[in-house]
Amino acid sequence: MDTQNTQTSDRIGFIGLGIMGKPMVRNLLKAGYGVTVFNRSRAAMDELKGDGATLADSIAHLTQCVDVIITCVSDSPDVDSIVFDSQGILNHVRPGMLFIDMSTIAAATSRKIFQALQTKEVSALDAPVSGGDIGAQQGTLSIMVGGEKNAFDRALPILQAMGKNIVHIGDAGAGQITKACNQIVVAMTVQGVAEALTLAKKSGVDGAKVREALLGGFAQSKVMEVHGQKMLDRNFNPGFKLDLFRKDMNIVLQTAMQEKISLPGSANAAEQMNALQAQGKGDLDFISVLTLYELLSGIGDSIVD
């Protein structure tokens, strides 16, 4: 496919060059976009210079040089300060710019940013992703987008350089709500698979055969397929770190509290993540919840004592 066909002439600024952001910038560069980058630590910026990125001295500087700003950072307060600090985006934007936040943050923060930028005639989209570092590298991220339709249409060719399954869900914040829904389902499905494999193991039944059988019926899921296999392989390398998943579950539960929504299963999943963090497993993949089930059920070969 000639990616030039779908490319816009927008100059892109990208803030946040972590495990996700770095490969996302590379995919934008590969698609032919001019990309100016900024990151708190300098090393990742220097790395991307070799790939053709332009380096900015500050967020204010970056904002002045580009038409579209993409952020991909850790949590709500990070995005909040990137936008609202005195040297942040809000004080330096020009009318007609587009802001795309691809971080996973609270929908309430996304809505607040949308409204603030609207006063400057700048469009904002919340566009969190799913698919992990592999998806970021391969340009196959799922992207869930909230914001106005015309802003979505403008962003689409840019997003297509980074992802495959790109859905405009609804108004500002709808992307973040969808990502929260995604994390709820993934967390609880992973728990279900962990409980099932624990039952199989302690009952003396081959977990690999259980997985194989279950993939053929209503228990089929991407989690059973991918994370179920990781559990059987006892491969706890992230993937997606438990610490980051716990942060996402905090967003889920904060949103639930604000909107008055009772989510007992999500609350329980977050509690189990607390226990795993207490056991020093925050840097492991989130499938390490399996080790909690093993601990509870007296199965001895947990990788971390």
Added chain:
Amino acid sequence: MDTQNTQTSDRIGFIGLGIMGKPMVRNLLKAGYGVTVFNRSRAAMDELKGDGATLADSIAHLTQCVDVIITCVSDSPDVDSIVFDSQGILNHVRPGMLFIDMSTIAAATSRKIFQALQTKEVSALDAPVSGGDIGAQQGTLSIMVGGEKNAFDRALPILQAMGKNIVHIGDAGAGQITKACNQIVVAMTVQGVAEALTLAKKSGVDGAKVREALLGGFAQSKVMEVHGQKMLDRNFNPGFKLDLFRKDMNIVLQTAMQEKISLPGSANAAEQMNALQAQGKGDLDFISVLTLYELLSGIGDSIVD
């Protein structure tokens, strides 16, 4: 496909002509097997007579007329009494017969039956199914089999008349453990989808778009696809009745207690089913757990007040 190719000459006896058993017998008849049937209530037997089934007066009578006995009834005590009652199977079998229990029951009961029949030189398989009444009608059930390999090989052409994804998991009881694993995963995935759709609804986000977006990523599951759509349609027609799912979760939790396995998510799912039964929803499909989330979160349009 010429199903005659894989057919054995075994005469089949089938006990339990419920929502699952009746279509399973029809598929055996279609595949060319001679089938003798027995059921507690006479109506279902008469119905199958028109399809070519032979009717037995009693379990003892059926046992004397056939080579392979299949049971498909509700719960462990039902299978227990079919086998162990004075007029039951155990007192009337002949060496070389094969017993296949396709009910969902406790693995401990399956193992007890296996051992008792072994003393009579009769092979036994536990072969619970997944796929519901639709799968039974279409002959596309997933079948999870425990027992000896040579018994499995003998049973395979018979099972192929009723199912598609047929896996020999391991020794006696392994099929039931696998079914328990299946129910754990389905119950917890359904909860996850219900929590996600509740969050979406109360946050003013279109659940159909959330489902569509999530199906493209790690939150994908057969449950999201099929039961997620049923939730959005507010279609609570069974499918699989909550009362029966609660029975299966009882098997899960009894097995967990006996084997000393801690399954907090499964226990919570069973508790939610208790609440739904208390609200008179036992005859609805098990996706009615959605209405519990709506009740908890003050969403008003639950179908049952």
